[in-house]
Amino acid sequence: MPIPHYDVVAGIIQHEGKILCTQKGLGKHVYTSFKYEFPGGKVEPGETADSALYREIKEETRLEVQIGNRYHVLLHDYPDFRITLTAYLCRAAHIETLKLTEHIHHQWLYPAQLRELDWAAADWPIVEKISGDTSLRP
Numbered sequence: 001m002p003i004p005h006y007d008v009v010a011g012i013i014q015h016e017g018k019i020l021c022t023q024k025g026l027g028k029h030v031y032t033s034f035k036y037e038f039p040g041g042k043v044e045p046g047e048t049a050d051s052a053l054y055r056e057i058k059e060e061t062r063l064e065v066q067i068g069n070r071y072h073v074l075l076h077d078y079p080d081f082r083i084t085l086t087a088y089l090c091r092a093a094h095i096e097t098l099k100l101t102e103h104i105h106h107q108w109l110y111p112a113q114l115r116e117l118d119w120a121a122a123d124w125p126i127v128e129k130i131s132g133d134t135s136l137r138p
């Protein structure tokens, strides 16, 4: 049987120079359980990437973000499935409404601090790019 391939969108949500990092809880897969990721999720049939990202971020964080430019696209193979992960720069004007509905923890970190977290394997190229990206500094 071919392994499933999912189209996943993720938001690099910036607020006052920091980026929102969200930690997954225990899930179906040990290799993504308890890992940090950027809020987002699978693009459903009939959705655009933008509308899927806006919907997922609102569902998961209650934040209403402005979606900006596409930042990075990559293909990653997990043991049971593969994803095309597309990360977009996003901005949150207000973060008072932040409420996690699926993740167990969150941190707002400066770009250079992102490497300190235990990220999902697919996210590392994005984390490395952000860490060295002076244009993201406040």
Ligand SMILES: Nc1nc2c([nH]c(=O)n2[C@H]2C[C@H](O)[C@@H](COP(=O)(O)OP(=O)(O)OP(=O)(O)O)O2)c(=O)[nH]1
Binding pocket: 008, 009, 010, 024, 027, 028, 029, 032, 036, 037, 038, 039, 040, 041, 042, 083, 085, 120, 121, 122, 123
């Ligand atoms: N939203 C998001 N998902 C990511 C990132 N990195 C990464 O590997 N993923 C994976 C985790 C999931 O397997 C998939 C996103 O699907 P989903 O958000 O619908 O998650 P899900 O509940 O089906 O996943 P799971 O917890 O059951 O494994 O992409 C990321 O930075 N953001």
